[in-house]
Amino acid sequence: MTYSPSESRYDNMLYRRCGRSGIKLPAISLGLWHNFGGVDVYENSRKIIQRAFDLGITHFDLANNYGPPYGSAEKNFGRILKQDFMPYRDELFISSKAGYDMWPGPYGDRGSRKYLIASCDQSLQRLGLDYVDIFYHHRPDPDTPLEETMIALNQIVKQGKALYVGISNYPAEKTRKAAEILESLGTPFLIHQPRYNMFDRWIEESLLDVLEEKGIGSIVFSPLDQGILTDKYLVDIPEGSRASREESFLSRDAITEEKMSKVRDLNALAKERGQSLAQMAIAWILRHNQVTSVLVGASSVQQIEENVGSLDLLEFSQEELDQIEIILED
């Protein structure tokens, strides 16, 4: 079936400026870490991407090793682009990354110039694209000089293979140093991609201040703690859920009673507000101006619809915010 996007796709999404750049990102973006690999049902992946775009999600996030197997999420996304989205390429903002193990030997992992340049070329080939909008270094590498990694990102932009660069999982001080190097090279450092959710709040300590000071945007991953901050695990671990799947990165042991007792209280508060827990968890993240976009994952069309529904109620009373603090502290 030929796909034609919804005419109303830009009517309800909220777009937020990314740091001090000229780029606006949707408040909710879609990540392809799980559910888009070679082991997944292609037509389901395709439907999720189509629905996301119909809802105004213009930003899709990938990495060289998303799958499984490695590379297959980029291949599948490339196929979906070719089938459905090539007329809309200029409406899309697509990212990829390198930094984790990708191919055997000393040049397929970490942060060397050799690895990043080769990996970016491979990603473009799998995606069937001439350029990505953002290319990230996926994680800091203590063994490679930061200058070398930043020079590699600079080279990728100068070659026209990416429009902007980003870093992911970098602590605050290393982010500041990276920003200074990129500034001196004249390369646009658009965005940081850290992990952030109600159970993992490390960015509040100092990263958000550095981003503000340097005018860098951010897009936060695992906002739902991989599904724990939803109503999914309230009763048990359902068949087919991420925690039940062998190839996933969420183990059954992560669903602890301690976490679930907080999740139950948060779920009750979300209900009082008239939204689902997933929606409240997303809205709570968007209270930070330094967070440009919330990067969700989804295994179904219904989940992406529910998650975008969080934009219907973003405001919190002080009392609700205090209640959340009390639940999380307990």
Ligand code: NDP
């Ligand atoms: P989330 O915390 O949003 O978890 C997504 C999972 O939660 C879904 O796959 C689904 O799992 C479940 N879920 C989502 N919405 C709902 C809902 N409304 N109701 C019930 N369950 C729901 O994010 P991810 O951990 O997937 O991370 C998002 C993206 O962030 C990734 O795709 C990737 O692009 C990026 N990322 C980046 C990293 C980095 O190092 N830079 C690391 C990790 C992720 P189920 O299958 O159980 O239905």
